[in-house]
Amino acid sequence: MAVISEAAVGWPASEAEARAAALIGRARLPLIAGLAADLDAIRAAFALADLTGAAVDPAAGDALAAEMRAFADSGQMNTTPAEARHRADLVVVAGPAALAHAVAVGLFEAAASPLYPWRTQRKVLLIGCGDAPAVDFGPTTVAVSHLDADPAHLRPVLAALRAAAAGHGLTAPTGDRPTLAAITAAAAEIKAAAFGVLVYDPAGLGALGIELAQGLVKDMNVATRFTALTPPPALNGKAAALAGLWTVGLPGRFGMVRGVPKGDDWRFDGRRLVASGEADAVLWVGPLAPGLPDWLPAAGTVALVPPGQAAAADVVIEVGVPGIDHGGTLYEARRDGLSYLEPAAPSARPRAAAVIGRLAQIIQGGAAC
Template sequence: MTAWINGQAVVRDEAVAAAAALLAGARSPVFAGLCAETAAVQAAFDLARVIGASLDPVAGSSLYADLGALASGGAMTTTPAEARGRADLVLALGAAPWASDIVTELAAEGPVRGRAAGRSRTLLALGGGGDGAVQHIAYPAGEAGLAAAIGLLRGLVAGRIAGPHPLADLAARLREALYGVVLYDPAEIGALGAEMLNGLVKDLNETTRCFALPLGDPYQGRAVAQVAAWSTGQGPRVGYGRGHPEHDPWRFDAERQAAAGEVDAALWLASLPAPLPTWIRTVPTVALLGEPKGDEARVVIGVGVPGEALGAALWHPRRAAIAWQEPRQEPRQEPQQDPQREPGSPLPGISPAAAILAELQARLAASPAPHPERASC
């Protein structure tokens, strides 16, 4: 275990005590990052409730591009497994799908279930495309951008735009498919693109079957959204300043709060790799990191990396669900195996982030709060 205070190496207990003191003295703390195993994210929500903090995951921008459209009009989505088994047509929006493995998997075989079973699978691309390794038909998005192209495509599919158009062939292919799937990255198409896409999918389902399939972000955002839902009944950008969870995507945007001077302390949780925001340097911060250097924040505590040093529940992209992942391998320097240690439990000297957060909560609950009320922002 490694820990630092102001860049100086210290024992873990000293760093935990300093972290507890920093958070206890804050009137408006924020917990950010949340790129971690599900147990750690849950522990962060529990601690935030105790001390009146707000929360904002590093995947917030990507999540809310989807969540905003979902809240306003709903969505018809599918899973990677259903797409592989049933889709006879796949439309990839933008460049992001081509950087994932799913396009290659879909190109390798055709549908084997449902009405489209036995048919060949057609791959289409709007505003992006691969390097030629996967055969597909590409359509340009145009100068107005991807979101505008999705809106135009929706108009063509619904018959609201008449006459010849560069995307008319794409619209016809979507209408003729037995089971279409639209792959997209919410961060790439944005909130407007997601709203247009959900409308396009609904229009297609008037006459055939079509579903949206969002790509998961690399920062456990989909798992954070589920933890937030079962913990608060709301999205992940919530604040506990008034003693109960209040949801506001704008108000509890950590970057905006830091820029406006609305937070006076932060906890950055990233047991998995995540980009450290620049605002961390301007706010007294406790950082729980899986791969720390020691100078990332005022107090830095190293934690076990889930899926490598310890077993953990993580977002599984292929299953589109939270699933257990065993540690990849035992470290070579580990002494003789302890026969009483359960498989997947942390190795000696390695603490999960959830354990550190639970210890912080115990210390803060045991000491009197210096401020009777937390700030509401």
């Protein structure tokens, strides 16, 4: 195993990068996975994929695939944290992850300069969030109600709420949790909203659950105003999706097929490509990731990891962490956009984008072939 670290353990940088370029450049089908990095590294990874004919699978590939599948099938209605904070008179929160996101983006905070002075009070409906005792719902929240539900099984509850709001007959979910009476009361509260916001976690619901959540939102828009707010995919996945859209026209998994980007969530699933043996070399781009996925093999893998992270791979290259060792552009959920983050503790550690760029130069120069 070749390693580049702050302590210069292992091979020198030039030798390790040459070995990494050889693994990727000679592969029949290289896989570039993770993309848990800043925008510059993501763009450099796309350029390397174009050069080598690689498949690309972000760490957030599963979540992006589910969200894009639901979007393609039935569309979506979403808003930003700022609009939700200023407009909503009812916030419906489905599950603990959605509640954590709502708190993180300041959804319950009182705006210093409200855009809409007429919106001074709001209600909150929590679904499967427990008692949420530590949450401060802010001075503008006048009532918090709870719909008891298993947070691991929210899809049947959303389906029941949608049916009740539409006036359809329904039966209680398994285990009578929540009760029919509670579902009916919650549906009435949702229908009474002047501007409602449903907060849910796409990663926890899957494609079918996303369709149910968005179906409820769209049903409510027949008579009132309703929209949704969701946390972004983990590990800077939203930045990878946005960069994919403006670079190759694809927001998630894709592969360069004879120089043309092709999107296929099954075909270019990194786990499947490795298990089937189709991918014979992997570049893991993960300065923001807590570790390598368990499906990555040590043989044939080049791993770009944060300093000090243990990784089983043929070549391990320690790179700086964006926002700590160097500045970088990351997706910021509260602002709902890309933002540049200044380095908290600047260091001379190499940037992932620079390492990927050097690998491309070596491959393009023929040293890896």
